[in-house]
Amino acid sequence: MKICIIKLGADGDVLRTLPLAQAIKEKHKNAQITWITKGDIKDLLAGIDYIDTVLTLPYYGIDTFDILYNFDIDTEALELAGHIQAEKKYGFCAEGGYPAACTPGASYYLDTLFDDDLKKENTRTYQEMMFMAAELEYQNKRYELVLSEEDLRYAEAFAAENELAEKKLIGIHMGASSRWPSKVWHPERVKAFIRKASNEGYTLLLFGGPNEVESHEHLCAELESEGISIVRNNPRNTKRQFAALVSLCSCIVCSDSFALHISLGMGKNTIGLFFCTSPNEVEGYGLLTKLASPMLLEYFPERSDQYSEELTKSISEDEVLNALIR
Secondary structure, X not given: OEEEEEOOOOHHHHHHOHHHHHHHHHHOOOOEEEEEEOXXXXXXXXXXXXXXEEEXXXXXXXXXXXXXXXXXOOHHHHHHHHHOEEEEEEEEEEEOOEEEEOOHHHHHHHHHHHOHHHHHHOOOOHHHHHHHXXXXXXXXXXXXXXXXXXXXXXXXXXXXXXXXOOOEEEEEEOOOOOOOHHHOOOXXXXXXXXXXXXXXXXXXXEEOOHHHHHHHHHHHHHHHOOOOOOEEOOOOOOHHHHHHHHOOOOEEEEEOOHHHHHHHHOOOEEEEEEOOOOHHHOOOOOXXXXXXXXXXXXXXXOOOOOOOHHHHOOOOHHHHHHHHXX
């Protein structure tokens, strides 16, 4: 049996769709599963034994599959789902140029996207809704990312270079897509948290990418002038190197972002800050402490794409520190 899964993005959503592939493999034990995605998120799917082949766009294949699962509603994914031949299709398809449910189970998720009241009331996680779309019984199994020997050596070298052995290492990442500007904890709160966490004996590993280089340099210079030393990752880390450094940490503090899903995939205790997105939709697997802004419902979901300084300051450093200590 040949099965195709389409899940293109965002990167965090790709990771949290992994339990679907595992459940599909368990149901169809001898199936060959092909996953189609895009970009370098492909690298993090390497080594996962229930996915046989990972392909990235552009896809020009002429394969015919027994079953197709499309877990994406963007135009690229819908067009691809229409192009691929399969005897049975689950999830989402295009109808009249708009996303539609291939099967009844996919309707609920679509309804949450177009009905703000339902979106607010929804208590199902993303995984639960995707299992509904696949018409599979929900399994609350955590996905596990697999590090290679090269990844582990990278993390070991980083730890040795920065003298991190036997330190209480806490990762902090506050990046987010420009689509959600209020997802990111305010820099003043971040600095205050680092000061207090350092006083409690924690060592901080500040994660960031190319977009955070300038702001992180300014933040670190200010704190180092106060005698607080901060370790930083290489902002051009590959996704696998990023995951390897997460493996060094005892806890990750982050927004509702890619880092959160990496952290859960590495089995780390995680503190997630939710300012303008739904904490209910994020499956925590017993590892995630969710801190929701008291202003969340003023912005979610209708104004999620708006920036508010007050909103990004609405979770205090003491709340996060207390969650960390607990």
